Amino acid sequence: MNNTVILSNGVKMPHLGLGTYPMKGEELTNAVLNAYHSGYRLIDTADNYYNEKDLGESLKVLYGKTAARREEMFLVSKVSDELYEPGTIGGGLNKGKFFWKSSPVMQCPDAVRQVVDMKINQSLHNLKTDYLDLYLMHWPYPDFFEEIWHEMERIYREGKVRAIGVCNCRERHFRKLGKSCSVFPMVNQFETSPINTKTSLIDYCSSHNVKVMVYSPLMSLRRKEMSDYQTYVSVLAEKYNRNAAQINLRFDVQRGLIPIPKSCHEERLKANMAIFDFSLTQEEMDRLYSFNVDFQTLPESKACPGL
Ligand SMILES: NC(=O)c1ccc[n+]([C@@H]2O[C@H](COP(=O)([O-])OP(=O)(O)OC[C@H]3O[C@@H](n4cnc5c(N)ncnc54)[C@H](OP(=O)(O)O)[C@@H]3O)[C@@H](O)[C@H]2O)c1
Numbered sequence: 001m002n003n004t005v006i007l008s009n010g011v012k013m014p015h016l017g018l019g020t021y022p023m024k025g026e027e028l029t030n031a032v033l034n035a036y037h038s039g040y041r042l043i044d045t046a047d048n049y050y051n052e053k054d055l056g057e058s059l060k061v062l063y064g065k066t067a068a069r070r071e072e073m074f075l076v077s078k079v080s081d082e083l084y085e086p087g088t089i090g091g092g093l094n095k096g097k098f099f100w101k102s103s104p105v106m107q108c109p110d111a112v113r114q115v116v117d118m119k120i121n122q123s124l125h126n127l128k129t130d131y132l133d134l135y136l137m138h139w140p141y142p143d144f145f146e147e148i149w150h151e152m153e154r155i156y157r158e159g160k161v162r163a164i165g166v167c168n169c170r171e172r173h174f175r176k177l178g179k180s181c182s183v184f185p186m187v188n189q190f191e192t193s194p195i196n197t198k199t200s201l202i203d204y205c206s207s208h209n210v211k212v213m214v215y216s217p218l219m220s221l222r223r224k225e226m227s228d229y230q231t232y233v234s235v236l237a238e239k240y241n242r243n244a245a246q247i248n249l250r251f252d253v254q255r256g257l258i259p260i261p262k263s264c265h266e267e268r269l270k271a272n273m274a275i276f277d278f279s280l281t282q283e284e285m286d287r288l289y290s291f292n293v294d295f296q297t298l299p300e301s302k303a304c305p306g307l
Pocket of ligand 1: 022045138168216219261264265268271
C-alpha cells in the first residue's frame with residue numbers, strides 16, 4: 001500500500017501520523033526524533049494542547065540534528081475556543097473564551113476573523129514555520145461554525161495553510177457547511193475503532209472526498225470488558241506476529257483512514273509505523289467490524305447541538 005493519501009486539492013498527506021497530546025518538553029523532543037527515524041512525517045497538535053511552542057523547539061532540534069527538512073514534514077494544528085494555558089485560570093474551565101456568542105471577546109462584528117488570524121499566526125510562530133500543512137477546526141462550535149470555516153477558507157487562499165478541515169463533525173455539519181462554503185473540508189478528524197466503526201459517517205466522508213483522520217486509535221484496546229474483541233485482536237496479533245495496537249492501526253489504514261497514535265516510547269513508535277507490510281483478510285476485517293457497539297471513548301461532539 002502506498003503510504004500517502006491525496007487530499008481533494010491534490011496535496012499529499014502521510015497515511016499515519018504522530019499524535020502529540022499531552023507530550024511536552026524533552027519527552028516531546030525525543031518522541032519527534034524517534035518518530036522521524038521510524039518514518040513518521042505527519043505530526044498532529046492543537047492550540048489547546050499547549051505544546052505547540054515545545055513542538056516548534058523539537059522541530060528545531062530535528063532539523064538541526066538530522067537531515068530532516070520542513071518541506072518533508074506534514075504539520076497539523078487546530079483552532080480551538082480556549083485562551084489560557086491550563087492551570088492559569090482553571091484549566092479546562094476556560095473553554096468558551098472564544099467562538100460563543102455570550103463571550104465578551106466575541107462582541108465586535110469581525111471578532112471571528114480577528115480570533116482566527118490571531119490563532120493561526122500564533123500557531124505559525126510557535127511552530128517556527130510560515131505555513132501549516134493542515135489546519136483543522138477543533139470542534140463544530142455552533143454559534144460561529146460557518147463564520148470560522150469562512151475565515152479558514154480565507155487563510156487557505158492566503159497560503160498560510162496547504163489544506164483545511166474539521167474535527168468531530170457529523171454528516172449534518174457537512175451539509176450545513178456545504179450550503180455556504182467555497183472550499184469543502186478536506187479532512188475530518190474523529191474517533192473510530194472496531195468497537196465504534198461509524199461506517200455511515202465514513203461512507204459519507206468518502207463519497208464527498210473528505211479524508212478521515214483517526215484520533216485515539218488505540219483507546220478501544222483499553223476496554224477490557226469487551227473480551228470477545230480483545231480475544232480476537234490477540235488471535236490476529238499472534239497470526240501476523242504483531243501486537244494488538246498494530247492490528248487496530250492496520251484495520252484503520254485498510255479502511256483508507258489515517259490514524260495518529262501517540263506514544264512517547266521508541267519501540268511503540270516503531271511498532272505503530274510497522275503496519276504497511278501485512279494485510280488483514282476481508283473475513284478478518286468483517287469480523288473486526290462485527291464488534292461495533294458505537295463505543296465512544298471521548299465525548300466528541302455529543303454536546304454539540306443536534307446530536
Ligand atoms: N481532534 C480531536 O478532538 C482529538 C481528540 C483526542 C486526540 N486527538 C489527537 O489524537 C492523538 C492520539 O489520540 P490519543 O493520544 O487520545 O490516543 P491513542 O494514540 O489511541 O493512545 C495513546 C495511548 O496509547 C499508548 N500506546 C501507544 N502506542 C502503543 C502501543 N504500540 N502499545 C500499547 N500502548 C500504546 C500510549 O502510551 P505511551 O505514550 O506511554 O506509549 C498512550 O497512553 C492525540 O495525541 C492528539 O494528537 C485529537
